[in-house]
């Protein structure tokens with residue numbers, strides 16, 4: 001069993017009297033990719049925000065490498081955890097390359113200059129995400145998918161031990177959805193990513209956490225989590241789950257016909 005890099009115990013978050021996260025508990029083993037799935041409003045982003053200390057939970061414990069998250073300085077946390085958020089601020093004055101080079105910040109002192117190794121790191125990251133040709137282009141001019149890839153390149157340059165991705169495939173076409181998640185998996189670091197596409201989560205993740213209304217409904221490998229019953233209960237859709245012809249993990253086929261008063265049955269009798 002690989003050592004755990006992140007442990008979450010009895011995590012609660014309440015806001016304005018409403019419980020958004022209730023008694024969440026899980027561990028992230030070293031080198032694994034953990035997928036966070038669940039319907040809109042389930043609490044995926046809120047959970048990730050707790051993990052990168054953007055919001056303070058109302059209760060529970062989060063430990064990174066056996067050290068409580070609140071005991072990390074901002075810089076030490078940034079050297080340990082890189083985050084690619086769903087909504088990012090604008091960076092009007094930066095080229096793509098400058099944006100990616102921001103990943104070096106937690107490793108630098110105030111007056112440190114960019115070294116040859118830094119350049120190589122930036123160039124390699126840009127190549128890995130397929131943006132070498134856009135290095136000098138203003139970041140704000142990039143397409144949605146290119147911006148997403150630039151942010152992932154910045155996270156690579158940050159050289160974290162844990163990567164947190166909030167819907168990393170949001171703006172990506174299907175080729176880059178696969179390519180970017182495969183790239184992330186190939187980095188050999190521990191990853192937690194919220195993913196809406198259940199087939200992509202099935203294919204790419206070692207383990208899944210299924211959230212609904214702030215509660216942890218299931219955790220485990222894709223086969224144990226992505227059952228027809230669980231998908232139906234949580235997402236309210238009817239589906240068939242088979243084995244993917246290439247990787248053998250669950251492959252979900254959805255049934256259609258969800259207009260009001262239209263009851264869908266699996267076999268559409």
Ligand SMILES: Nc1ncnc2c1ncn2[C@@H]1O[C@H](COP(=O)(O)OP(=O)(O)OP(=O)(O)O)[C@@H](O)[C@H]1O
Nearest residue numbers: 015016020038039040041042043044045046047194
């Ligand atoms: N700061 C906040 N104040 C009040 N409610 C909040 C706050 N942040 C999130 N919520 C609520 O918490 C719930 C979970 O939101 P969250 O964004 O974590 O869900 P999600 O699973 O990431 O959803 P989606 O798939 O739509 O991105 C939602 O009902 C949301 O309105």
